[in-house]
Amino acid sequence: MNTFPYDSWEEALDAAGGYFTWGTGGNLASVILSILGIVLSLVALIQITRREDADNRAAAERLAAKWNN
Amino acid sequence: MGVAQVDILGQTLYETHTSTEVFSESFYFFTVAIMWLLHVGFMTYEAGVSRRKNVMSTAMKNIMTIAVVTPTFYYLGWWVYYCMQEGVRITTTADGQNSAGSGAYYCGDGYALPWDASAGPNLGDNITAVFWAAFVLFSWTTGSIMSGAVLERIRVSAYLWLTALMGGLVWVVAAAWGWSYGGWLTIHFGYHDFAASGVVHGIAGIFALGVLFNLGPRIGRYDRNGNARSFKPHNLHLTLMGLMIIFTGFYGFYAACLAITADTQPGWLNIYFSPATLGAITLTITMGFAGGFAGGYFFSKADPFWTISGGLAGVVAVSAGADIYSPSLVLILAFFSAGLAYKVGNWLEQKARIDDAVGAVSVHGVMGFWGVMLVGIFASGYPTGVGGVETSILGQGVGTLALFALAFLSGYIASAILKKLNLLRVLPEVELEGLDYAEYETDFYPEFGRADEPIVHADGSEEAGEASLRTAYADARANG
Numbered sequence: 109m110n111t112f113p114y115d116s117w118e119e120a121l122d123a124a125g126g127y128f129t130w131g132t133g134g135n136l137a138s139v140i141l142s143i144l145g146i147v148l149s150l151v152a153l154i155q156i157t158r159r160e161d162a163d164n165r166a167a168a169e170r171l172a173a174k175w176n177n
Numbered sequence: 178m179g180v181a182q183v184d185i186l187g188q189t190l191y192e193t194h195t196s197t198e199v200f201s202e203s204f205y206f207f208t209v210a211i212m213w214l215l216h217v218g219f220m221t222y223e224a225g226v227s228r229r230k231n232v233m234s235t236a237m238k239n240i241m242t243i244a245v246v247t248p249t250f251y252y253l254g255w256w257v258y259y260c261m262q263e264g265v266r267i268t269t270t271a272d273g274q275n276s277a278g279s280g281a282y283y284c285g286d287g288y289a290l291p292w293d294a295s296a297g298p299n300l301g302d303n304i305t306a307v308f309w310a311a312f313v314l315f316s317w318t319t320g321s322i323m324s325g326a327v328l329e330r331i332r333v334s335a336y337l338w339l340t341a342l343m344g345g346l347v348w349v350v351a352a353a354w355g356w357s358y359g360g361w362l363t364i365h366f367g368y369h370d371f372a373a374s375g376v377v378h379g380i381a382g383i384f385a386l387g388v389l390f391n392l393g394p395r396i397g398r399y400d401r402n403g404n405a406r407s408f409k410p411h412n413l414h415l416t417l418m419g420l421m422i423i424f425t426g427f428y429g430f431y432a433a434c435l436a437i438t439a440d441t442q443p444g445w446l447n448i449y450f451s452p453a454t455l456g457a458i459t460l461t462i463t464m465g466f467a468g469g470f471a472g473g474y475f476f477s478k479a480d481p482f483w484t485i486s487g488g489l490a491g492v493v494a495v496s497a498g499a500d501i502y503s504p505s506l507v508l509i510l511a512f513f514s515a516g517l518a519y520k521v522g523n524w525l526e527q528k529a530r531i532d533d534a535v536g537a538v539s540v541h542g543v544m545g546f547w548g549v550m551l552v553g554i555f556a557s558g559y560p561t562g563v564g565g566v567e568t569s570i571l572g573q574g575v576g577t578l579a580l581f582a583l584a585f586l587s588g589y590i591a592s593a594i595l596k597k598l599n600l601l602r603v604l605p606e607v608e609l610e611g612l613d614y615a616e617y618e619t620d621f622y623p624e625f626g627r628a629d630e631p632i633v634h635a636d637g638s639e640e641a642g643e644a645s646l647r648t649a650y651a652d653a654r655a656n657g
Contacts, residue, residue: 138292149248157334157600167615168604175606175650
């Protein structure tokens with residue numbers, strides 16, 4: 109079964125501009141997805157930092173008595 | 178020439194071009210797969226060097242390097258590589274030829290931006306995505322090099338911010354300047370750094386040096402008189418095995434420094450678009466390891482850590498000229514470079530009192546830029562890049578100064594900001610208890626009882642660590 113919807117490879121490239129997922133590159137969907145990816149990366153890193161800081165302080169408080177004796 | 182002949186010629190050229198692109202796509206894909214071994218090796222190596230109480234925290238840094246550096250390089254670094262080749266000025270296709278008139282810029286019209294067709298699945302482009310992936314693996318490598326130097330006391334999150342900066346921006350700027358055919362170091366100074374002695378190893382090692390100044394040594398690493406003591410690696414065999422895995426990954430790293438085109442004989446090019454061969458670099462890396470191991474063994478008097486690190490130091494030192502050196506020259510340079518790395522590493526530890534847990538500053542940072550200078554000495558006059566600018570001691574020196582400053586200042590300033598925010602280092606109680614026990618509340622080896630960790634003095638004598646660590650803890654608390 110032939111699932112390729114075009115008669116030739118060249119026709120496929122011409123039809124999609126070579127960029128299949130969201131149409132040709134540089135369109136609005138690609139820009140929005142990129143911005144979402146950047147925001148996600150930054151928020152994740154900030155959250156990792158906040159969580160580790162809290163864990164670190166809690167652990168130090170818990171262990172202070174042991175190391176001060 | 179008739180129409181039919183033109184048609185046949187056109188078809189031949191199209192097929193040649195397509196087959197070369199598909200070959201190149203496959204080639205880069207497999208270099209990427211092999212380069213993954215670098216990171217398997219770095220994680221294994223660093224986990225082995227760590228004390229038992231810090232194994233998981235150490236491994237977590239290596240794993241999360243991939244999570245952080247990949248998006249940073251995708252969203253920022255790839256564009257920087259193409260658009261900052263003339264220095265800090267952004268250059269585009271609108272500028273036409275570069276300032277030496279030796280080629281046009283790729284940057285412009287959105288090229289390499291994350292939403293551009295060049296940065297996504299593109300049926301009309303077999304090359305860009307795999308080439309990007311090879312660069313990402315180089316980016317991870319810079320992070321992993323720093324990772325070992327700072328282990329057992331840096332916060333994982335602080336390391337991630339620093340590695341995002343270095344892997345996504347700092348080394349990329351260095352690569353744009355001196356590891357591209359249009360970089361200002363290439364086109365004006367003939368800077369030659371084939372397998373990234375300077376732009377990867379030098380940058381990462383010296384960036385780490387800048388961080389270590391702010392991070393400080395591990396508690397107990399130096400006694401009250403400033404004499405160096407050492408902690409025993411929890412598993413030396415794991416350390417040695419990790420390095421052997423790294424060496425395997427190096428073959429992929431070297432291969433990924435090559436490019437191939439349809440219209441140049443013998444086909445392979447270095448990053449400056451000068452002819453090279455896969456055979457030449459295979460000879461170089463193999464002879465480099467041989468010379469480095471021998472030198473490390475000889476100069477360290479058979480110390481296991483420095484014998485195997487000597488192999489790494491030797492290869493790092495010959496990487497800049499790996500496409501043009503004679504194999505015997507490689508053997509000699511690698512042998513003595515391994516010895517130099519050993520001496521520098523000891524000096525940094527004992528005299529400068531810089532606690533670099535794996536010798537990364539010496540093996541990667543110092544050997545990286547030493548390797549850049551070796552090209553100026555032993556390959557002076559070699560025409561580099563499409564402009565054919567002669568490589569020279571002066572040009573290599575300018576490159577070393579520019580990249581050294583870029584790396585050290587970025588590492589120092591970024592870590593100083595984190596230190597100011599109290600986010601750089603774990604608290605002393607956590608460090609003494611062990612990052613795994615304190616932060617993850619688990620034990621990497623639950624089947625074994627917890628033993629006191631020995632501290633090794635400079636004369637080789639050992640003592641149980643807890644009493645010394647308590648003293649060092651009291652001093653650390655007293656010094657704020």
